[in-house]
Amino acid sequence: xxxxxxPILEVDGLKKYYETGGSFVDSLLxxxxxxxxxxxxxxxxxxxxxxGVVGESGCGKTTLGRALLRLIEPTEGSVTSRQRNxxxxxxxxxxxxxxxxxxxxxxxxxxxxxxxxxSSLNPRMTVxxxxxxxxxxxxxxxxxxxxxxxxxxxxxVGLNRSHAYRYPHEFSGGQRxxxxxxRALAVDPEVIICDEPVSALDVSVQAQILNLLSxxxxxxxxxxxxxxxxxxxxxHISDRVAVMYLGEIAxxxxxxxxxxxxxxxxxxxxxxxxxxxxPGWEGNKILLDGEVPSAINPPSGxxxxxxxxxxxxxEDLSIEQETFRSVLTLKLYARQAExxxxxxxxxxxxxxxxxxxxxxPVAVDxxxxxxxxxPSQLPDTTAEETVSTSIERLVEAEPxxxxxxxxxxxxxxxEKQRPELEQTAETQVSCLLxxxxxxxxxxxxxxxxxxxxxxD
Amino acid sequence: MSTKRGRITIDGFDADVVEQxxxxxxxxxxxxxxxxxxxxxxxxxxRRDRLALIGGTVVFVMLLLAIFSQPIKAFGVTIQPISxxxxxxxxxxxxxxxxxxxxxxxxxxxxxxxxxxxxxxxxLGRDVFSRVMAGTRYSVTIGLIVTxxxxxxGVIYGGISGYFGGKVDGVLMRFVDMIFAFPGLVLAIVILxxxxxxxxxxxxxxTATGWAGYARxxxxxxxxxxxxxxxxxxxxxxxxxxxxxFRHVVPNSIAPVIVQATLSIGTVVIGVAALGFLGLGFPPxxxxxxxxxxxxxxxxxxxxxxxxxxxxxxxGLMLFLFVMAMNMIGDAINDALDAQGGEGIxxxxxxx
Ligand code: SF4
Numbered sequence: 085x086x087x088x089x090x091p092i093l094e095v096d097g098l099k100k101y102y103e104t105g106g107s108f109v110d111s112l113l114x115x116x117x118x119x120x121x122x123x124x125x126x127x128x129x130x131x132x133x134x135x136g137v138v139g140e141s142g143c144g145k146t147t148l149g150r151a152l153l154r155l156i157e158p159t160e161g162s163v164t165s166r167q168r169n170x171x172x173x174x175x176x177x178x179x180x181x182x183x184x185x186x187x188x189x190x191x192x193x194x195x196x197x198x199x200x201x202x203s204s205l206n207p208r209m210t211v212x213x214x215x216x217x218x219x220x221x222x223x224x225x226x227x228x229x230x231x232x233x234x235x236x237x238x239x240x241v242g243l244n245r246s247h248a249y250r251y252p253h254e255f256s257g258g259q260r261x262x263x264x265x266x267r268a269l270a271v272d273p274e275v276i277i278c279d280e281p282v283s284a285l286d287v288s289v290q291a292q293i294l295n296l297l298s299x300x301x302x303x304x305x306x307x308x309x310x311x312x313x314x315x316x317x318x319x320h321i322s323d324r325v326a327v328m329y330l331g332e333i334a335x336x337x338x339x340x341x342x343x344x345x346x347x348x349x350x351x352x353x354x355x356x357x358x359x360x361x362x363p364g365w366e367g368n369k370i371l372l373d374g375e376v377p378s379a380i381n382p383p384s385g386x387x388x389x390x391x392x393x394x395x396x397x398x399e400d401l402s403i404e405q406e407t408f409r410s411v412l413t414l415k416l417y418a419r420q421a422e423x424x425x426x427x428x429x430x431x432x433x434x435x436x437x438x439x440x441x442x443x444x445p446v447a448v449d450x451x452x453x454x455x456x457x458x459p460s461q462l463p464d465t466t467a468e469e470t471v472s473t474s475i476e477r478l479v480e481a482e483p484x485x486x487x488x489x490x491x492x493x494x495x496x497x498x499e500k501q502r503p504e505l506e507q508t509a510e511t512q513v514s515c516l517l518x519x520x521x522x523x524x525x526x527x528x529x530x531x532x533x534x535x536x537x538x539x540d
Numbered sequence: 541m542s543t544k545r546g547r548i549t550i551d552g553f554d555a556d557v558v559e560q561x562x563x564x565x566x567x568x569x570x571x572x573x574x575x576x577x578x579x580x581x582x583x584x585x586x587r588r589d590r591l592a593l594i595g596g597t598v599v600f601v602m603l604l605l606a607i608f609s610q611p612i613k614a615f616g617v618t619i620q621p622i623s624x625x626x627x628x629x630x631x632x633x634x635x636x637x638x639x640x641x642x643x644x645x646x647x648x649x650x651x652x653x654x655x656x657x658x659x660x661x662x663x664l665g666r667d668v669f670s671r672v673m674a675g676t677r678y679s680v681t682i683g684l685i686v687t688x689x690x691x692x693x694g695v696i697y698g699g700i701s702g703y704f705g706g707k708v709d710g711v712l713m714r715f716v717d718m719i720f721a722f723p724g725l726v727l728a729i730v731i732l733x734x735x736x737x738x739x740x741x742x743x744x745x746x747t748a749t750g751w752a753g754y755a756r757x758x759x760x761x762x763x764x765x766x767x768x769x770x771x772x773x774x775x776x777x778x779x780x781x782x783x784x785x786f787r788h789v790v791p792n793s794i795a796p797v798i799v800q801a802t803l804s805i806g807t808v809v810i811g812v813a814a815l816g817f818l819g820l821g822f823p824p825x826x827x828x829x830x831x832x833x834x835x836x837x838x839x840x841x842x843x844x845x846x847x848x849x850x851x852x853x854x855x856g857l858m859l860f861l862f863v864m865a866m867n868m869i870g871d872a873i874n875d876a877l878d879a880q881g882g883e884g885i886x887x888x889x890x891x892x
Contacts, residue, residue, distance in 0.1 A: 155772055191778030204769035208791045217787075218777045264773070271777070360545055367545065 090166055090174065091128035092307050093152075093194075093275055098125045098161035100144070100151045104380065117380045121147040123331035124161070126505065127309075129275065134301065134308040136318030136339070138354070139328035142376045145311045146199070148328070149277045152309070153194050154179055154187060167193055167274065192222055195268035199280040201260035205252040211238070211263055212248030218270040237266040240303075242296060258289035265296065269304070277309045282317065294321055316358045319343060327351045330387040331379055337511025347513040349394040373413060386516060389498035390416055396497050396522055402464050411471060411494050414456045418474075418487035424448060427483050431455045442479070449475045466493055497522065585876035592872030598865035599680075606676040625670035629827040632664045660850035662832070663839050668850055671827040672858045678739065678828035680862060683809040686746040691801045693747070694754025695790065701755065702762030703785045713759065719752040725811060729820055737823050742815070746808050753804070754797055761793035768792070795877045802870035806863035813859050829855035 100122040121144040129135050139145045151158040163179040182190065198204035205214055216234045219225045225233045235245040241262040252260055261281060268276055278297065282290040298321055300306060312318045318325055319339060326336040327350060335348035346352045353370040360367065372391045377383055383390050389412075397408040413431065421427040424442055428451060440447040452475050453460055462468035474489035498516055505514040516522050586592050610629070612620035659668035701712035719727070728745035735741035765771070766789055774784045815821035816830025824835055836851040 150772070153776060155776055188778040188780070191776065196773070196776040198769045198773060200769055204773050206768075206770040206774075206788050206792070209787075217774070217779070221777055221779050221783070267773070267777070362545075365545065 089131055092131045092166055093127075093129040093309075094164040094166075095125060095127040095152060096162045096164070098148065098151060098163065099123055099159045100147050100156065101159045119379045120331050120382055121379055122151055122158075123382070125328075125331070125333055127326060127333070127336070129307050129309055130323075131274075131307055132301070132305055133323045134298075134310055134321055136322030136325040137309060137311045137328060138315050138318055138325060139313065140376050141313055142379070143328045144331040144379065145313075145328050146279055147331075149196070149279045149309065149311050152179075152277060153191075153196055154182075155196065165190065165194065165275075189222075192218075192271040193274045195271065195273040195276045197261075197264055197268050197276060197278045197281045200284050201257050201264055202284070204264050205260055207252055209251075210248065211243075211250055211252065211255075214252070214263060215248070215266045215270055218267060222271060224271065233270070237270055240269065240300070241266045256289075257285050258293060261285060261289075261293050262296065265293075265300070269300065272304070273306065275307045275309070277311070279311045280313060281310075283313060290317070297321065314358075315343075315354050327354065330376060330382050332387060333505055333512075333514060334388065335511050335513045335515075336505070341510040345510050347508055347511050347518060348388075348515050349392050349517075350388050353393065383499075385497075385499040385501050386503050386514075388515075389496060392498065394517060396516060398493075398495055398497065401467055401493065403462060403467050407459060407462065408494065408496070410456045410458045411467075411490065412496060414452070414458065415487050415490040415494055418478075418483040418490065421483040424452075424478050424483065427478070428452070428455050445476050445479050448479055452478065470494065582873070582876045586869075586872045589872040589875070591868040595865035595868030595872070598861055599869065602676045602680050602862055602865075605673050606680050609670075609673040609677060625667075625673050627667040627670045629666065629671045629674040630825065632666055659854040660848065662836060662851045663848075668832075668854050671832060672829065672854050674827045675829045675832065675855065675858060676862075678822065678826065679809045679812055679830075679859070682739070682742055682746070682812050683805040683862075683866075686743055686750060686808045687801050687805045689743070690747040690750035691754050691797065694751035695758050695794070695797060697751065698755030698757065698759035699762060699785055699790050702759035703766060703781070703789055705763075709759070713756075716752045716755050719749065720756075722749070724749040725814065728811065728815065729818075732815065732820050737821060739822070742812055742821055745815075746811060750804065750808065754800065757800055758790070758793055758797050761796055762789055765789050765793045799870060799874040799877060802873055803867060806866040806870075809859065809866075810863055829859045 099120070102119040102121060104117045104119055123144075125148055127135065127137075137145050137148065147156065150156045152163055154163075158180055161180065165177050165179055167175045167177070169175060177186075177190065179187065179190065179194075209217075212231070212234050215237050216230050219230050219233060231248075234248055238245055238247055243259060243262050243266070247255075247259075252263065255263065261284075265281075281297070282293050285293060294317070297308065297310075301308060308321075310318055310322060315325070315327075322339050324336065324338050325342045327334045327342070327348065329350050335342065335346065335351045337347075342351060343355065346355050353372050356368060356370040370393055372393070374391055377387070377390055386392070389395050393409060394405070395409055395412060397403055397405055401408070403411075414427075417427055417430045421430055431452075440451050442448065449472065450460075452458070458471065462471060470489060470493040474486040477486040477489055501516060503514045503516045503519065505512050506518060508518050586596075605624075607620060608622045609625050611618050611623050657667055657669065659672060661667055662671070697712065697716075701709045701716075727749045728742075731745040731748055732741055735744065771784060771788055774788050779787075812821055812828070813830030813833075816826075816828050816832075817834045819831075819834050822828045822831045824831065832855040833852050836848075839848055840852055
């Protein structure tokens with residue numbers, strides 16, 4: 085993919101914040117919270133390209149897709165759309181600045197395919213009216229011509245012409261998704277944002293829809309932004325992939341680069357859990373701890389530091405990275421836990437803990453170290469001291485007090501410093517490991533394929 | 541053992557087999573009988589409901605009466621010449637004289653047959669049968685007109701409120717709350733006191749109080765419906781708000797309003813009759829059912845008043861019949877709409 089043309093769509097610093105607890109009284113009392121659903125996203129989309137956007141649910145990918153088209157108003161940032169005119173000139177429009185009537189016109193160039201084929205079609209309209217609606221709205225065709233165009237569109241997406249007179253509920257999920265695609269195609273768009281178009285469908289149907297989408301791309305020279313929650317779906321149809329985590333882009337790169345040499349620890353973890361049909365394969369699955377943190381008050385510094393398996397230990401501490409991760413997890417959980425029992429449950433692997441005496445420092449020490457997999461004796465003296473004092477505090481006081489103690493020593497740079505999206509040899513990565521300060525010179529993450537030579 | 545991916549690939553993704561195997565759906569042309577629209581299906585359901593049929597017949601007959609009981613004149617030109625009432629509803633002393641009626645035990649049938657005055661005559665010797673027939677023109681039409689106007693207005697008002705939400709919603713709904721803060725009938729009485737008695741003042745009085753209920757009802761429904769992705773889809777296509785609201789949102793939230801409207805036609809009719817009974821609705825002498833009962837209060841309460849029981853029973857009975865019929869229709873509509881509440885989702889199932 086070495087296109088040197090100008091991107092057809094350019095997203096710059098796009099943000100979408102929501103206020104929660106939005107009642108008038110709440111905001112008077114300053115009780116409302118800001119949800120940072122999308123927090124400064126930069127992306128480009130080249131003509132004819134498919135850009136996959138991947139992330140766990142709640143990472144803001146759908147919000148991103150909708151804010152892109154101003155289906156919801158973005159809080160900040162710009163979205164530049166470039167349209168080639170027939171005479172070769174290029175129109176450059178910032179979507180976020182457009183008046184609503186200009187925006188309506190532009191909807192003929194930018195379209196959206198929805199995730200849920202059941203709720204995205206009006207149950208009270210016939211398929212013909214659903215597909216024909218964009219034609220009415222933009223006065224593209226009417227009467228006989230409209231009927232013909234609708235039938236053509238149904239043909240294009242692999243439906244029967246006679247389907248025009250039926251209602252959506254008479255169709256299966258896959259067919260409904262085809263109707264949704266036909267509707268998006270009706271205005272002859274340049275860019276289509278596909279918001280998890282197959283995740284609501286049966287696996288066997290998913291492939292059909294994906295095939296359809298890629299055929300249409302060829303036929304109509306479309307550019308896609310393809311949102312998905314798992315990497316395996318976008319692998320086949322994307323030219324480039326962007327991995328999102330909590331409203332930010334963690335890594336962007338061509339599909340090849342990203343799949344063979346993921347740089348961001350999050351991408352690495354996502355990739356490692358893609359099932360492999362090879363029974364002889366024994367790749368390491370990296371299971372991330374916990375869930376995606378809430379986008380209300382997202383974690384400081386690098387947003388991934390609460391779960392990152394490569395989180396950077398502070399320089400002055402001679403401690404294994406793995407052990408550091410364990411202590412850091414203990415610290416993060418201790419901040420929110422209300423009792424030692426809760427702390428044990430949060431960190432536990434799910435199996436039942438043996439009974440222990442909560443007032444006995446020795447027992448608590450053992451249980452905590454067991455659940456968080458912290459060695460009973462840390463090599464570094466300051467580290468060891470801090471951990472044991474903080475566990476003692478658990479007995480005397482609440483877990484947050486223990487967290488405070490740990491905060492004196494166990495602070496990762498990842499908690500304090502927010503990484504920027506930076507170009508590495510391959511992908512663009514937002515991780516401190518790849519900044520000059522922490523870069524050890526070698527790619528931290530080795531290639532999935534094992535042929536590290538390619539990296540040099 | 542290896543950590544290398546891709547040693548075995550399963551080529552299902554772009555295999556032609558997958559594409560060819562595609563089954564577009566499980567219906568075939570012969571299952572193609574079910575093309576009727578939702579409202580036609582509702583209509584069929586209702587026609588199967590016996591009670592609704594009875595109710596429908598009653599209402600239909602009453603509507604015919606409203607049209608044909610008396611000639612209709614507009615701007616001095618008679619546009620409906622038929623008059624099927626045996627007497628003019630205002631004609632006094634159709635049987636007997638003033639002196640006869642001074643005697644409380646006088647029966648109008650003393651000279652003719654029972655069929656001459658099937659519902660008897662009132663204190664002023666007017667034929668009750670003619671009057672209750674003519675009364676349909678007041679009660680029934682007011683019920684329909686008030687419901688149509690307040691329903692339409694309420695749907696637009698509540699639609700705008702619910703659809704735009706936020707501050708617009710806040711302001712518009714506070715106004716609805718204000719309307720609700722008045723007891724409906726009292727507000728109607730105030731309006732009548734300001735405008736005077738009569739048909740159109742009554743329509744206005746009941747519309748002014750009635751629309752708020754529809755507004756609130758549809759707003760709640762719209763808050764749910766507008767979450768649907770097809771609303772966003774319409775916006776993504778570039779549809780204007782008016783189109784989104786009236787083509788996508790309202791049609792999907794209108795069902796409870798229609799049920800509510802059918803049921804409330806009866807309520808309005810009762811309200812009109814209540815005001816009539818209080819002497820507030822129509823000028824005395826108007827053959828509106830409530831007003832008729834009001835005019836005969838004295839008769840019924842006087843000594844041996846029970847002898848002329850028919851003067852109040854028949855207007856009351858008409859009222860009862862109409863409201864009952866309307867409620868039976870309303871219930872049937874409710875059931876019919878309910879029966880297809882899940883339409884769309886469960887009919888299709890997932891995937892496929
Ligand atoms: S910055 Fe730190 S926490 Fe964030 S991904 Fe990189 S190593 Fe992990």
